[in-house]
Each structure stands twice: as structure tokens, then as C-alpha cells.
Amino acid sequence: MTYCVGLSLDKGLVLMSDTRTNSGVDNISVFRKMFHWSVPGDRVITLMTAGNLATTQAVISQLEERSKALEDRQNSLLELPSMYRVAVEVGRLLRSTVRETQNENGNSGKGRFTASIILAGQIKGMEPRLFMIYPEGNFIEASSDTPFFQIGETKYGRPIILRAYDPKMSFEEAVKLLMVSFDSTLKANLSVGLPMDLMVIERDRFEPKYERRIEYGDPYFETISSGWGDALKDAFQALPSFTFEE
Template sequence: MTYCVGMVLEKGLVLMSDTRTNSGVDNISVFRKMFHWRVPGERIISVMTAGNLATTQAVISRLEERTKAPEDRQNSLLGLPTMFQVASETGKLLRETVRETQDNNGSRGRGRFTASMIVAGQIAGMEPRLFMIYPEGNFIEASFDTPFFQIGETKYGRPIILRGYDREMSFEDAVKLLMVSFDSTLKANLSVGLPLDLMVIARDQFEPTHARRIEQTDPYFDAISSSWSDALRAAFHSLPDYSFYQPHEDAE
């Protein structure tokens, strides 16, 4: 499994992904699921992946290959004129890759080898944008109303993001929010695991403002994980108490 989140803030983009892949619970490896490409001063584009690892690696390799062929820049992440076209081209590659493997496996391949992706980035002169790409190659874009996307094991970590997200929040608060969301997910699903990859992209910088890998022994993640239990417990006890014997009219 996988857990990746991409978020649009007023200040820019924040991305986090885990790195655990598994084929059964007894075959666990660490693979990067967050990638980025940039043209200094002009664009930065990041892709996060969930789903079949052979599929996502093939798509990433194809995206990468295109950036190495300078004569064919028009289809490359480094040359496409808009983020919309970047999402569209990535979706097309994803659909083709999934289809190819499915077709090669005949009826046994049906419905398998799928993957989904989050594409985030900014090109000079335009806004930072965030897309979620489905295995079918079509995609949706984050909006004011839905300013973040999750892929993979999305449910455990969703309530805290729904409650904690604020478009005006600082990058530091957004990272803290994502760490809490990841911690809840890690606690509930063994197939999502540390280390995590983190990237913050400030508006109009066209480079990672902050990028690091959060390792197994990261003291900040440990602190969040243990403080969050205490903080949640305190929050819980701060709620009005339930009573069997009152009609609760005064509970408002």
C-alpha cells in the first residue's frame, strides 16, 4: 500500500509520501514514490505515485527518458507549456502503461496493474497547480473547495486533514498536519511505513524550498506521534461529558 498527500496552500505546495511497497506482508521494500523535475527559475513539477509498482516505475522512467531527449522537448515535463498539459501527458502515459500490461496478460490482466498519481507544480507566469490522475488517464484538479488530494490508503488520515487544513496556514503547520495524518495511517495500516518523503515548494521559487526524508528514528516525527496521543486524550476530555440521565438540552 501507499499513502501520499498533495496540498495547495496560499504560500505554495506541500507534498508527502511514504516509501513502503509490499507484495504480501512478507515482502516489504522501500521505494521512492515522490519524484520531481525542474528547470531553474522556470518550473518545478513533482509526481507522486500509488498502485502497481511496475506500472508506476515504468511511467516515471518514461517521463524521465523524455526529459533526456532534448530534440523531443514538446512532450517532456520540461517543455510542456502548462501544468494542465503536464497532467494530461502524464495521464496518457499512465493509461498506456496500464493498458499495455493488461493486454499482455489477456483476460487475467483485466482490472489489474492499475495506479494513480498526484501531479503538482508550477510553471513561471502561472499559478501552482495540483492534479490527481486516475488509472484511466483522466484527472481532476484541486480547487478552492477541495484543496488537497490523497492517494493510496486515504481514509485513516483524512479526518484530521479535513479538520486541520487552512489555506492560509504556514508551511510548518502544514507539515505538522501531514505528520499527524501519516502517523494515524501508519498506526492503522502496516503496509504504509516510514521513511517518508517531504517536499515543500514555495510559490514562484521553482525549486524545493524544503525537502527531506523522515527516517525511522526522526525525533520530530517521534515527538509528534507521542504528543498527539496525549493531545488527543486531552482534547477528548475537554469535550462535554455524556450523561445517561439528562435530556442534554443544556449541552449546546
Template sequence: MTYCVGLRLNHGLVFMSDTRTNAGVDNISQYRKMFTWKTPGERVLVMMTAGNLATTQAVVSMLDERTKAPEDRNPSILEVPSMFQAARTVGKVLRDVIADSAPEQGPDAESPFKATIILGGQIKGAPPRLFMIYPEGNFVEASEETPFFQIGETKYGRPILVRAYDPAMSFEAAVKLMMVSFDSTIKANLSVGLPLDLLLYETDSLEVTTERRIEENDAYFNLISDNWGEALKFAFASLPDYKI
């Protein structure tokens, strides 16, 4: 399993993903699930993946190959004119990879080869955009009503995002929010784990603002984890008891 979050702010985008992949409790590996394509001063695209590892690796490889040898019928995401067209391109590649893996099923959402993708970024001349792309190749876009997307093991980290998200929050506050969301998920599900990959994109910068890996010994993440646990205990204790 995995956990990835893409968050839209008034002044940019925030991405975070874990790196754990497992096929049972005794077969755990680490694979990067966040990928970037960029042309400095012209575009930045960030993609995070969840689902069948062979499927997602094939999608990334095909997108990479097209950036080196684009064709008219197979455009590169470094050449499409808009983020919408980039999402269409990624969606088609994902659908085709799933269909090739299971031709008798096609890109069915119940296929064992399924995968889901978060794609975000900005192309010069247009605002940043954030999409979630489904195994069938179709997609939805983040909006004021739905300002963030989660893929993978989503349920444990969602409550804090729903309660604490503010589109005007700073990057620093957004990273803290993400870390609480991931810590809650890691504590509740062994299929999600560190290291985590973090990427910040500031609107109109057309370059990656911050990109780093958060390891198990990261002092700030461990501080957030410990303090969040204590804060929850204090908040629970401060609630009035039920009267019997």
C-alpha cells in the same frame, strides 16, 4: 499499499509520501514514491504515485526518457507549455502503460495494473497547480473546495486534514498537519510506514524550497506522534460522559 498527500496553500504546495511497499505481511520493501523534474527558474514538477509498483516505475521511466529525447508526438513534461498539458501528458503515459500491461482489459480502474498519481508544480508565467490523475488517464484539479489530494490508504489520515487545514497556514504548520495525518495512518495500517519524503514548493520560486527524508529516528516526527496521542487522550477525557 501507500499513502501520499498533496496540499495546496495560498503561498505554495506541500507534498508528502511514505516509502513502504508490501505484497503480504512477510514481503515488505521500500521504494521512493515522490519524483521531481525541474528546470531552474522556469518550472518545477512533482509527482507522487500509488498503486501497482511495476506500472508506476514504468511511467516514471518513460517520463524520464522523454526529457532526454523528446518527440513531437511524445512531448516531454519539461517542454509542455502548461501544468494542464503536463497532467495530460502524464495521464496518457499512465493509460498507455496500463493498456500495454493488460491489453484485453485496457486502462480499467479494476485492473490489477492500476495506479493513481498526484502531480503538482508551477511553470513560469502561470500559478502553481495540483492534479490527481486516474488510471484511465483523466484527472481533476485541486480547488478552494478541494484543496488537497490523497492517494493510497487515505481514510485514516483524512479527518485531521479536513478539520485543521487552512489555506493561509504556514509551511511549518502544514508540515505539522501532514505529520499528524501520516502518524494516524501509520498507527492504523501496517502497509504504510516510514521513512517519509517531504517536499515544499513556494509560489514563484521556480525551485524546490525544501526536500528531505524523515527517518524512523526523526526527533520531530516522534515528538509529534507522542504529543498527538496524549492530546487525543486528553481531548477524549474532557468530553462529557454519556448519561445513562
């Protein structure tokens, strides 16, 4: 599995993804699931992927090829005029990759080669936008009602986001929130694992404000991980105990 989260804030976008892939529990690897393209001053676009690794790598490779071939940049992420058009194009690529693999394998089963993608970014003159793209190629966009998307193992880390997210929060607070959400997931599910990739996209900056890999033993993540356990216990202690009316 995988765990990726994209948060839309007033100040911009904050993204985090894990790097564990597994085919069974005895075949685990580390693969990057966060990819970005930017044209300083014009656009920054980030994708995070979950699902079948061959499918997501095929999609990323095709996007990459297009952005490199200077003479044939048709439908390149670097030239499409809006984030909406980028979402349409990524969706189209994802759908056709999923379909081809399934057709070629005579597989009518559900879900085997599917993948989902979180798309985040901003193009000059327009707002930062956050999309979730389904294996069928269609997509939804985050709004003030639902200002974040998760893909992969979404359940363990969801309650804390529901409680602590605030669109006005600083980037620093948002990174802390994602660290807590990932820590809860890592503690409960073997299919999500360190290292993690972090990216912060500041409004109107058009290149990543901050990008980092969080490795095993990262001091801040360790502080959060142990601190959150203690903080949770304290919070729990502070609540009034149940009383049995006899």
C-alpha cells in the same frame, strides 16, 4: 499500499509520501514514490504515485528518459507549456502503460495493474496547480472547495485534514498537519511505512523550497507521534462526558 497527500495552500504546495510497497505482508520493500523535475527559474513539477509498482516505475522511467534526451524532448515535462498539458501527458502515459500491461497479460480483471498519480507544480507565469490523475488517464484539479488530494490508504488520515486544514496555514503548520495524518495512518495500517518523503514548493520559486526524507527515529516525527497521542487524549478528556438519564 501507499499513502500520499498533496495540499494546496495560498503560499504553495506541500507534498508527502510514504515509501512502503508490499506484495502480501511478507514481501515488503522501500521504494521512493515522490519524483520531481525542475528548471530553476522556469518550473518545478512533482509526481507522487500509488498502485502497481511496475506500472508507476514504467511511467516515471519514460518521463525521465524524455527529460534527459536533449535532442528529443518532445512532450518532455521540461518543455510542455502548462501544468494542464503536463497532466494530459502524464495521464496519457499512465493509461497506455496500464492498458499494455493488462492486454499483454490477457487480464480483464479490475485494478490489478492500475495506478494513480498526484501531480503538483508550477510553471512560470502561471499559478501553482495540483492534479489527481486516474488509471484511465483522466484527471481532476484541486480547487478552493477541495484543496487537497490523497491516494492509497486515505481513510485513517482524512479526518484530521478535514478538521485542521486551512489554505492560509504556513508551510510549517502544513508539514505538521501531514505528519499527524501520516502518523494516524502508520499506527493503523501495516501497508504504509516509514521513511517518508517531504517536499515544499513555494509559489514563484520554481525549485523545491524544501525536500527531505523523514527516516525512522526522526526527532520531529517522534515528537509529533507521541505528542499527538497525548494531545488527542487531552482533547478527548476535555469534552464533556455522556450522562445517562436514569
